[in-house]
Amino acid sequence: MAKTSEALDVLAAEDMKAERFSDAISKYTELLEKVPGESVRWFCARGNGHLKKGSATEALEDGKKAKRLDETSVEACILCGRASSQLGFFVESLDYYKEGLKIDPKRKAITEDLKKLQKIILQDQEKQTTKEDSSYSAVTLCSQSIYPGDDQLLTMEKEILEVKYKILDDPAYSLQTPPKKRDAQLEGQLVQAAYEFFTAERLEEALELMSKLITLDPRNLFYRTFRAQIYFNMSQWPKVIQDYWVIPKAQRKAEIWKQGGKAFVELWLPVLAEFWLRKATQLSGGKDEEAAMLFQKVRVRRLYEPLTEDQPVQVDFTQFGRAVFAKEDIPAGETVMMDIPMVIAQSLSTRHIPACANCATSLISPEIYFEKKLNLMGKEQQELIEDHWPKVSEIWCEHCGKERYCSNICKNEAWEVYHRVICPRFNPGADTLYAVIEQGGFGYTADGKWDEVWKGHFSPMILVKIWANIASQVRTMMENDGVKEPTVEHWARAKAPYRRFIAFGTMPAMQRMPHALPMFQAAFADCGGGLSYKITEDEFNGRYYQAACNLQSFSCSITPYHHFMNNIKDDLRGIGVLKHLSDRPPEAQFAALCPLHACSNHSCLNNAEVCDLDINGRPGVQMIARRDIKKGEEIFITYIDTSMPKTLRKAWLFKSFNFWCQCKRCQFEGDTPSECTHCLKKAPEDKKFAACGKCKRAWYCGAACQKASWKNGHKIVCQTPHSQAVFDT
Incomplete structure (x- = not known):
């Protein structure tokens, strides 16, 4: 069998070299069925065959399968990055490449692909720039x-x-x-x-x-x-x-x-x-x-x-929409605001790391943190861990066993807020939904085909919890009013809190993932209490882009690992455990809809940054001032990697969020050495203007323009440090 597999592997490789991609795909499929031991390599090989054939969707599916089997596979990251780029999923493509660089920072294929991605992002940029924000009206x-x-x-x-x-x-x-x-x-x-x-x-x-x-x-x-x-x-x-x-x-x-x-x-x-x-x-x-x-x-x-009311900021409406402003002076390093998520969901990529589905509290155990090293430790070290690692309780929904909580309080709260609507024990239509989440977004479609049902970069549970929360509130109002049918007022009241979140997107969600809507419709056909929530295509599209435009990623800032480290600081036995400690504990990544955070606008010269925070015993988010913020000043965060060059930053922001950045940094950094950043004068053919000696991100035709730009605002921009970009400048 092994010899046959080796021969088939050689033949498949020869087919790829000869550009007989269909034949190669067929052989790799046969190998995957016969010898699953090499499945990561063969999934990547088959995916590259799909990519060469022009089937980017199938290529991305194979890449994701390979990544699920081996999170450290750089080849899988490259395949997913290339397939996502061909499909126009540029943000996801960049994320895959970044992930690959973390595993192998010197992989030449990734740096070359990133240059290609940069060119794609910049395509037609000049044409689009001529109509910057001309049609935008926040009002x-x-x-x-x-x-x-x-x-x-x-x-x-x-x-x-x-x-x-x-x-x-x-x-x-x-x-x-x-x-x-x-x-x-x-x-x-x-x-x-x-x-x-x-x-x-x-x-x-x-x-x-x-x-x-x-x-x-x-x-x-x-x-x-x-x-x-x-x-x-x-x-x-x-x-x-x-x-x-x-x-x-x-x-x-x-x-x-x-x-x-x-x-x-x-x-x-x-x-x-x-x-x-x-x-x-x-x-x-x-x-x-x-x-x-x-x-x-x-x-x-x-x-x-x-x-x-009790925070040093306020929300106002400006020409660009909602914005956050300081109500008082906020010194650098101080908290700008704290925000408690309205809806959270664990990312599909970290679903194997235990955490509370209701509050995001980390539930990692010594077995998860130390892995195989735990069995290699001596008795004294194991006793130390037994004595000082917090006792973690995993409480599952007793009805379906699909959701895990940190306490009965969270379990009961989740039941009332959303889970009673989608618990598969009482709502069989939600079975497929939970299966797709457990399978990382994959499942069987209505025609029986195994496919990637969910293709969003966040968990579908975000949308599910929004709809389930609305349905649960409607059920409660129906019960309180003693009626069997919900009224328009019931629906309006339940949906009102989510009107805080804007929604904008260029590609209909249904076009991107046509099999997701039937799954959601089945899950909400029977919400209990005689209630049915009809998820329409418009509803799906609107909620999807509410999440895409407003989600903030976060994780539990204080885990059992942190408690353990605090507990052993006075125990001499702790010295023997130090060599077994990793740099950081595994994090269960969550995405959250936070009402105040969603009002914060972007600047490439942001004065605040988002951090994880424990709020009243629960994970949340906070903003910290990066510098002194004066009363009345707008609070800015970043939406993208701001270490990129200006032209690329603006292009990414336009493609991802549909606006052209006009922040102070974008005003006083240049586009190209062939144009004066201050007066926009063009350099002679094949010539370049001199760059700012400090930041190398602005170019001037002469000393007069350089001095004027410095005085007008480049001084502030130039003296702000920025990290190394993923893209080469």
Whole structure:
């Protein structure tokens, strides 16, 4: 058998050399069936055959199979990188190459592939740059739809108007009161005088005249609007609202709705403010950008103020969307913010490392950390580990045995929040879902073919938990209301928290992984309690890109290993264990949707960085100030490897996040030695301008441009250290 396999292996290699790729693939398939011992090498060989044949999907599948069998296989990393690049999955391709470089930093094939990937990323970059952000509008991307529960809040705010501010439809103040006998000439003179007082900022005198005019004609729209403007300039917000309130809605122009909305913001009656600003936007046909921007500022404050109440930051809405700002000075090294994930899921690549499915707490044992070295230790060392390694309890769902938790508290919490909806014991439709996760994204499709069902770079459990959480909340509301069918209000309330997360993508998720949607639909066809959650293609696409645009990776910062090291510091037996310690414990990597983190924008000159953190005994994330941050300054993190050259950074950001970076570093670093970074003058043919002597990332046509650029901002950029890039500059 061995001789036959060796001969077949030689023949397959000859087929590859002769470019008979179909024949080679057939032979490697036969080898994989006969002799699984060499499967890593043969999966890679067959995958390269698929790649040469132009079947990148099959090549990526073989590469992933090889990686699952041997995580240290550089050949598998290269195959996955090449296949991902051909499929247009550039971020995933770069990740595979980075993984390969960690295993073998000197592998020439990877560095050459990275150069090719760089060229692909930069293709058509100049053409795209000419329309940088020309079509982007943060305001138009954000909805002004009514939030669930706003009807009750609107009623409450109207009661506040009536009780606290005495604003109501008083018949004596109503526009229905017949006007008194009028003197048109006198009224004209009073209006002119009031206008002169107003422009001279003699507001009390202008107010007195306009109030007199309104007593003469309470129904006059111009008089009401003029007096409201005077009250507005005097910051008498209830008076502004009172004058606008009595004007019938049909007669309120867009400007009235907008100014009234501003007054409601000052009184912080946010639902009324949104209502009035929404009307202003609608009446202007969406052309009043100020009203639309104010609406989003109110909405963001409503959503995020409760989350930042005890933190030194606040969330605001800018021309680029939501952003985080410092409420006070934050010194370098201090915590900028802490964020507790709304949804977490363990990565498929680390699913073999035990951790709590509900809170991400590490559950590694001595057997997992020390591996084979544990059996080679002496009795004293083993007793030390037995005495000081924390007792880790793995508590599994007693119904399905598919999910592992760190405690009964987490198990019960997970059950109420999401697991009761997707537990396979009560929901057989979820069986396939858990099988695909256990198999690293692979499974059988509806037509019985073994394929990669899930192709996302995060676990499908992220989407599953979002949907399961929504369904679980709807079930609870149905039970509380004593109804058998969910209402539109039930669904809206349950989905509301996830409206915080933007979603943008160019390729429909269904196109990328057509077999995933039927799996999700089967898992949520029966959510228990007579509830069915119909996952549509639009829903799948939207949730997928919510995750893709907002996820943050993290891991448990304090593991049983860390407790063990702390426990043995005073035990002399610990000296004998030191030689068996690895650099770091195996980490169960998680992805998380964090509401505050998702509002943080990118800068290649970031002033904060994201770190893992233990928050109230549970893993979470925090941001740490990289330098002193002043009050009012925006908090920036990085979305990509910022050690790359400017042109490549901008191209990666555009391909990955659909925006062109305009941060200070991108403004004061150059694109190429053939163009002056400051004045954009082109160098003579076959010539290069002199580079900045310190950073080598900016080029100038002369000393004058270099000095001007240094003064304007290059000084800050130049003095900021950056790590070595994966790509050569």
